[in-house]
Amino acid sequence: MRGPLALDTLVESLPQLMDGLKYTLGLTAFGIILGTSLGVLLAVGRSYGTRILSIIIMIYEKVIRGIPLLVLFFLIYFGLPQIGINFDAFTAAILGLGLRSSAYQAQIYRGAINSIPEGQINAAYALGMSKFKAIRYIILPQVLRLSIPGWSNEFTILLKDTSLAFGIGVIELMRQARYIQVRDPDLVLIVFLFIALIYFILVFSANKTLRYVEKRYQMAGYQSEVHR
Amino acid sequence: MAMLDVKNIHKSYDDNEILRGVSFTMEKEETKVIIGPSGTGKSTLLRCINQLSPPDAGEVWLDGEEITNPATNINKIREKIGFVFQDFNLFTHLTALRNVSIGLEKVKGMEKETARKRAMDELCRVGLDAQTKQYPAQLSGGQKQRVGIARALAMDPDIILFDEPTSALDPELIGDVLDVMKSLCGKVAMLVVTHEMGFARNVADEIIFMEGGVIVESGPPKEMFTNAKTQRAKEFLGRIGALYGGG
Numbered sequence A: 001m002r003g004p005l006a007l008d009t010l011v012e013s014l015p016q017l018m019d020g021l022k023y024t025l026g027l028t029a030f031g032i033i034l035g036t037s038l039g040v041l042l043a044v045g046r047s048y049g050t051r052i053l054s055i056i057i058m059i060y061e062k063v064i065r066g067i068p069l070l071v072l073f074f075l076i077y078f079g080l081p082q083i084g085i086n087f088d089a090f091t092a093a094i095l096g097l098g099l100r101s102s103a104y105q106a107q108i109y110r111g112a113i114n115s116i117p118e119g120q121i122n123a124a125y126a127l128g129m130s131k132f133k134a135i136r137y138i139i140l141p142q143v144l145r146l147s148i149p150g151w152s153n154e155f156t157i158l159l160k161d162t163s164l165a166f167g168i169g170v171i172e173l174m175r176q177a178r179y180i181q182v183r184d185p186d187l188v189l190i191v192f193l194f195i196a197l198i199y200f201i202l203v204f205s206a207n208k209t210l211r212y213v214e215k216r217y218q219m220a221g222y223q224s225e226v227h228r
Numbered sequence B: 001m002a003m004l005d006v007k008n009i010h011k012s013y014d015d016n017e018i019l020r021g022v023s024f025t026m027e028k029e030e031t032k033v034i035i036g037p038s039g040t041g042k043s044t045l046l047r048c049i050n051q052l053s054p055p056d057a058g059e060v061w062l063d064g065e066e067i068t069n070p071a072t073n074i075n076k077i078r079e080k081i082g083f084v085f086q087d088f089n090l091f092t093h094l095t096a097l098r099n100v101s102i103g104l105e106k107v108k109g110m111e112k113e114t115a116r117k118r119a120m121d122e123l124c125r126v127g128l129d130a131q132t133k134q135y136p137a138q139l140s141g142g143q144k145q146r147v148g149i150a151r152a153l154a155m156d157p158d159i160i161l162f163d164e165p166t167s168a169l170d171p172e173l174i175g176d177v178l179d180v181m182k183s184l185c186g187k188v189a190m191l192v193v194t195h196e197m198g199f200a201r202n203v204a205d206e207i208i209f210m211e212g213g214v215i216v217e218s219g220p221p222k223e224m225f226t227n228a229k230t231q232r233a234k235e236f237l238g239r240i241g242a243l244y245g246g247g
């Protein structure tokens, strides 16, 4: 007799789910790397680049933030091949996640850049630093520290949104759960509860870790944030 | 040839001409004090000298090199011009020691360890041996400003520009900073915007009185305090002397 809590069958499906989990983690890792590197470049370009560059970046951010992620996935995976640009589903998903995250992360970094007193930049110039050195050694280290809370938030959003990659056929956690559901409809509740739990544990431990990192790299004088 | 030669500097913001032809020279190891009413362009003048705000017209020469020439590598020149700010502008994310050593490492290309030692020496020189590991937020105003001075000194500048270095400090903290500045006198050229008349009288080789974007009068402190030629300088020095007499 199998009810909605068929644990033994769920256990049988575990290897399959773990296989999906690997892809979920891969999407998250590559997606966040792309999103963060591009996000920092966009923010720096928008704050310190030429006027033209800064306008182009602004438009990019607005456009990307205005498109649902699933639409972005479809554009990259199904749309681009029409003009001769082909990506496999995994790469397309990383691109979609990374590009989208970069547009949001750029905002986080730009806010942090604006919060750094202009006087410190003048002090850097007065020492003989070039603009590049001032950004590299004075601005970015502070910007990254100040951005940890916003980045953590963005990280967990990206982690959860990897589940949308099932829409273009990436066989990640969500997709594996769907396979199990199709094969064995009795398992639907337990399987989705189970992957919900996996996502929750991932997000929860990511938040815990990042909270620790945030404290560890806190700048003296900004301690008040510890007690939030 | 003078070490620093400032020639006929003009600077406007929008339609407001702030500096209207300022000229003066400074020799090696000389100390000059600039005084003048608020809004007269004293800070603007200092920022024109190290090109943080490039002047619209006029020239600045340092050691026979024209700083105002666009072909000059300004970053190289700025190494030789220290700047001490009214509100310190220390780097928030760095300890006192790193605030001083970062320029040595990243601008002068010194080895990390050599830079650290040098920074340590400079912090001792300004009396902060015990605070090297503290972050700016953990320092008093007077300590912050002394880190600011050490940061400038470490670069071995020919001249240090001070923009009201004690104005943001509580009265009881001003003395420590002025003492450090006095100790530098004759070792490095100093151009100091300040209202501290005691410092001006006892330490300066020359006092420059500015008003309305020009130098109204300049001369040795003794002459300026007892025997200013212009009515404006007389009035201003009298008033400010009563306010900030001491020292």
Ligand SMILES: Nc1ncnc2c1ncn2[C@@H]1O[C@H](COP(=O)(O)OP(=O)(O)OP(=O)(O)O)[C@@H](O)[C@H]1O
Pocket: B013, B014, B018, B036, B037, B038, B039, B040, B041, B042, B043, B044, B045
């Ligand atoms: N970046 C700027 N943009 C526009 N106006 C400016 C700028 N910097 C300075 N000014 C104006 O230039 C004038 C001179 O300013 P400055 O700071 O040089 O005066 P100051 O003599 O240093 O005065 P204080 O004793 O109050 O520090 C002021 O009227 C100020 O409003």
Ligand SMILES: [Mg+2]
Pocket: B042, B043, B044, B163, B164
């Ligand atoms: Mg000023």
